[in-house]
Amino acid sequence: MFEILKIFIEQTFKLINIDPLLKSRERHRLSSLGVDLFSLYTSLNGIYVTGLLIVREIEQTIERWDRYRTEGRAEEPIKFAHLI
Secondary structure, eight states, X not given: OHXXXXXXXXXXXXXXXXXHHHHHHHHHHHHHHHHHHHHHHHHHHHHHHXXXXXXXXXXXXXXXXXXXXXXXXXXXXXXXXXXX
């Protein structure tokens, strides 16, 4: 009885081709990695754009301060209402 079962199991495993299963698993792993890389790219892109906005605001503040100094209004506070 066990010999027949053993032969049946051995023949079944010989018929199963494991290569397509391994390739499918590898494709799934690479696909998952692609999603992670895209998520990282979009996050870094958002950080870059935020950095550009911060630099632009600093440059505009410096230009505004220079205008205040040349007009002799250096004691007046610079208004940042556009940032709120």
